[in-house]
Amino acid sequence: MKRVYIVPHSHWDREWYMPFEQHHMRLIELIDNLIKLFKTDPEYKYFHLDGQTIILDDYLQVRPENREIIQNLINQGKLQIGPFYILQDAFLTSSESNARDMLIGHRDSKSWGKHMVHVGYFPDTFGNMGQAPQMLKQVGLDTAMFGRGVKPTGFSNSTSPEDKFSTEFSEMKWVGPDNSSVLGILFANWYDNGKEIPTDPIKAKAFWDKKLTDAEKSASTDDLLFLNGSDHEPVQMDLSKAIRTANELYPDIEFIHGNYDMYIEQLKKDLPKKIDEIDGELTSQETNGWTTLANTASNRIYLKQWNTKVSKQLENIAEPLATIASQKTDFEYPHDQLRYAWKWLMQNHPHDSICACSVDDVADEMITRFKKSNQVGKFVADAALNKIKGQLNTNKIPHNLGEIPFTVFNTGTSNKTGTVIAEIPIKKIKFNPNKDSSEKIYQALKNENTPKYTVYDDQNKTIPAEVLDSKVKFNFDLPKDKFRRAYIEKVIHVKILMENMKPVSWKTFKLVPLNIDSKVLQKNSMIHDGILENEFLAIKFSKNGTLSVTDKQTGHLFKDQLCYEDTGDLGNEYVYRAPKNSRPIFSSDFPNKIVIKENNSFVGKVEIKVKMRIPVSMNKKLKEEQEEHLDYRLRTAQRSGRFTDFTIQTEVTLEKGSRRIGIRTSFDNNSMDHRVRALFSTGLQTKEHYADSIFEVVKRPMLLCQ
Ligand SMILES: [Zn+2]
Secondary structure: OEEEEEEOOOOOOOOOOHHHHHHHHHHHHHHHHHHHHHHOOOOOOOEEOOOOHHHHHHHHHHHHHHHHHOOOOOOOOOOOEOOOOOOOOOOOOOOHHHHHHHHHHHHHHHHOOOEEOOOEEOOOOOOOOOOOHHHHHHOOOOEEEOOOOOEEEEOOOOOOOOOOEEOOOOOEEEHHHHHHHEEEEEEOOOOOOOOOOOOOHHHHHHHHHHHHHHHHHOOOOOEEEEEEOEEEEOOOOOOHHHHHHHHHHHOOOOEOOHHHHHHHHHHHHOOOOEEEEEEOOOOOOOOOOEEOOOOHOOOOOOOHHHHHHHHHHHHHHHHHHHHHHHOOOOOOOHHHHHHHHHHHOOOOOOOHHHHOOOOOHHHHHHHHHHHHHHHHHHHHHHHHHHHHHOOOOOHHOOOOEEEEEEEEEEEEOEEEEEEEEEEEEEEEOOOOOOOOOHHHHHHHHHOOOOOOOOOOOOOOEEEEEEEEEEEEEEEOOOOOOOOEEEEEEEEEEEEEEEEEOOOOOEEEEEEEOOOOOOOOOOOOOEEOOOEOOOOOOEEEOOOOEEEEEEEEOOOOOEEEEEEEEEEOOOOOOOOOOOOOOOEEEEEEEHOOOEEEEEEEEOOEEEEEEEEEEEEEEEEEHHHHHHHHOOOOHHHHOOOOOOEEEEEEEEEEEOOOOOOOOEEEEOOOOOOEEEEEEEEOOOOOOEEEEEEEEOOOEEEEEEOOOO
């Protein structure tokens, strides 16, 4: 007998085509209605809360008085919660963020009781990461459900070995790079295939005849799954009646108001002996018409930059310092504060948020969340450093009067070679605003001669260093038992080269004024005869602004590196699309200015400035086509004939001992509807490439670039 499992849910994008609060208020209505329905309709059994525990926080923020009602519904298994904190995009967030989402979601689910749904839930994720099977297994989940990234071919077509993303059934064995595997279930007809089920028998017959046929095409068993709800869809209040109607219409089929755990339990019993195996990340560009929307990776780049900055600050600075401090001092590891910071950060991680395909208000709110997370991370890092500071014995490095010790930490988990800029106070004057004149102190410090310094390591050897500048500024201490203590200080910024610094380690140095020890570091410059060079790489700057890089170990020459390409874009917030028959504009066709910005024994920095001329926007036709909501594939707009200046400044940096070229690009964008890319020519013909992904280096097929 066929069984049809109808699982009510609402896929809750917390923000998207409306700002957060406008969706949020609808969530309150949805859950209020659900509470009413559970009270009045004994046949209404379950509702799935979209795999994210944050929905509970969102509701209780507005209706805290309903906590007990919610708890009771969870206890009875009616509200189906967990396992994640939020529905996170897999690829635009850090590896660690993907792990934290599971850990925090797991913890939150547990705090509500045992009734957690045992499914790794990725209904709308824009492609799925290869390590999901291993990570799910580690939090005790053996099934994953997802809507994108795989193409079911159905009974009639056999799967092609050429296409690693196709499977015969919507059920498959999904295997990760470490050979962990989970049962994978694709929402082959999307996660709304059972929305708005008619109660009227005639309409219901037409509805089910079509829906059952669609589901049977890719299902491997007689257990069919229908999801009652779509994006932000309110609860179907007459679902029980609709299920009664269906059961009357099809006596040979059992229609069940179910939940995922029930469905999976039955499915596992009925699965055929052999189902297709699918390996690693699921990134098919087509899944019955739904793409994985890879172009969102370059949408609103500033949000991606913020995300990297805050993730790194939590993962690579605040948490390692807190760990060191809690191991070496009486510092209590701030679990709660850090989880709070992570939650702010992760609220920016859903597909519609970090992919930046939402309305402008969402992008604005995301910045505030990034800042909040960053502020907490900074607080934790400062508190940990203050504790560690008390334990550091700088006497180990002998210093005389006027010499200033300072310590550099490598909080990373690998050996580091590279430059560090340290801000070091060289003089502090206490400042009481009721008594002292800040202006006098400021001027006195400013006018005082700043000594020249050289830097020594703990073996009393000079190390490559450069004092960049000095500055007088207001600052304060925050004692734990007193009001803040203000002072005005003179600081200097010193750039030093750290060589082969061990993971999770620290090293103390001293600044020595040159009048005490006048040994001056021999200055060998890294740039000579127009070539920026270290032990590993030599960079030549071509007249057209591109770089020729020689790998000195292999002798291989990489020509024509770093050319900027500008093209029009008539796509939308998800997909890039160049106008037909238009030609790209290249930076190498415009005059440039190349200037040496830094040149000492351990850093060479060169600035390339190029002024391009590009169209101000697409022509008026695009606006019309956008207002008509015309599919981007059908748009015919072209670039405007009006041009404007577009200046790109690029800093190319090479440090002693480094195998990496640092490239920092900045520009002031005055144009609309365009895409700028930096091109690096590999000169290679290959069908595959390797990329850094979530806890793996993944081999990907080359796609034709548009
Ligand atoms: Zn979504």
